[in-house]
Amino acid sequence: MPDPSRLIIGTRGSPLALAQAHETQSRLMIAHGWSDERLPLEPIKTTGDTIQDRALSEAGGKGLFTKELDLALLAGAIDIGVHSAKDLPTKLPDGVVIAGYLPREDVRDAFISRDFKNIGDLPQGGIVGSASLRRQAQIRRLRPDLQVTLLRGNVQTRLAKLEHGEVHATLLAMAGLRRLGLTDHVTTILDTDDFLPAVGQGAIAITIRTDDADIRKSLGPILDAPTGYALAAERAFLTVLDGSCRTPIAGHARLIGDQLELRGLVLRPDGSEALDVLRRGAVADAAALGREAGLDLRGRMPAGFLAP
Numbered sequence: 001m002p003d004p005s006r007l008i009i010g011t012r013g014s015p016l017a018l019a020q021a022h023e024t025q026s027r028l029m030i031a032h033g034w035s036d037e038r039l040p041l042e043p044i045k046t047t048g049d050t051i052q053d054r055a056l057s058e059a060g061g062k063g064l065f066t067k068e069l070d071l072a073l074l075a076g077a078i079d080i081g082v083h084s085a086k087d088l089p090t091k092l093p094d095g096v097v098i099a100g101y102l103p104r105e106d107v108r109d110a111f112i113s114r115d116f117k118n119i120g121d122l123p124q125g126g127i128v129g130s131a132s133l134r135r136q137a138q139i140r141r142l143r144p145d146l147q148v149t150l151l152r153g154n155v156q157t158r159l160a161k162l163e164h165g166e167v168h169a170t171l172l173a174m175a176g177l178r179r180l181g182l183t184d185h186v187t188t189i190l191d192t193d194d195f196l197p198a199v200g201q202g203a204i205a206i207t208i209r210t211d212d213a214d215i216r217k218s219l220g221p222i223l224d225a226p227t228g229y230a231l232a233a234e235r236a237f238l239t240v241l242d243g244s245c246r247t248p249i250a251g252h253a254r255l256i257g258d259q260l261e262l263r264g265l266v267l268r269p270d271g272s273e274a275l276d277v278l279r280r281g282a283v284a285d286a287a288a289l290g291r292e293a294g295l296d297l298r299g300r301m302p303a304g305f306l307a308p
């Protein structure tokens with residue numbers, strides 16, 4: 001086993017990002033018996049962290065959260081990047097690859113409200129806050145009468161805005177709430193059959209320099225193979241459909257025995273139309289499964305379905 005004197009963990013500075021970096025750090029400490037001094041955290045501010053006034057889909061999308069970490073990795077300022085897999089673009093810069101994923105957390109979304117039990121219980125014309133096109137479109141699909149407003153900021157900020165009555169309800173990933181110890185706020189957990197998560201939701205991806213065999217080896221014991229298969233299918237699915245980050249897309253794969261099952265969904269932003277796909281296949285063909293599911297959906301889409 002390679003034994004670097006230090007393995008620098010790059011992370012964003014948000015509370016959720018730091019929680020994920022700490023989880024990575026403690027898994028490495030346990031796996032190798034290393035001290036935390038050998039696994040320093042290096043918080044890095046990203047462009048995405050500084051944009052608060054617009055939807056990120058307008059400002060340039062997912063890469064805004066990862067570019068600075070990619071550059072730090074390539075410059076050798078950090079040895080690994082810890083990311084929410086959900087926020088990682090399908091295409092990473094040359095020289096950066098995903099080494100793998102930590103065991104996946106809860107993939108589901110949570111409905112959170114002070115006064116109402118679930119989406120169906122919200123009053124006519126009620127206000128739901130979410131910055132996610134996927135959540136906005138699925139809410140509109142279920143309840144065309146609701147008003148959906150942009151609710152940005154980190155998880156704690158959004159919960160505070162809900163508390164102050166800015167919106168009747170919001171949706172957040174269970175994974176983030178669990179990692180932050182905030183599950184007390186959850187009103188109802190939404191089943192994946194009713195509300196499909198984002199590709200990668202609940203998974204932590206670790207990026208490395210492509211040629212860094214030693215670091216890759218050090219990560220081996222903490223990476224989770226089943227999560228890797230599911231994410232290979234989901235990310236291949238997203239890659240086929242990823243013409244625009246303004247298209248609401250959802251996708252979730254899970255292992256059933258040695259089979260992988262993938263559900264995918266694309267919607268019009270106003271929720272007026274949705275197309276879904278369900279595929280099963282061998283784990284070994286995870287990426288092909290995802291690609292075929294994406295191509296299937298693409299073939300069924302009416303012209304103009306994918307936002308430009």
Ligand SMILES: NCc1[nH]cc(CCC(=O)O)c1CC(=O)O
Binds near residue numbers: 155174177
């Ligand atoms: N885009 C923000 C983001 N990125 C990852 C998570 C939560 C953790 C996860 O989904 O893995 C969140 C917050 C949320 O969607 O509630």
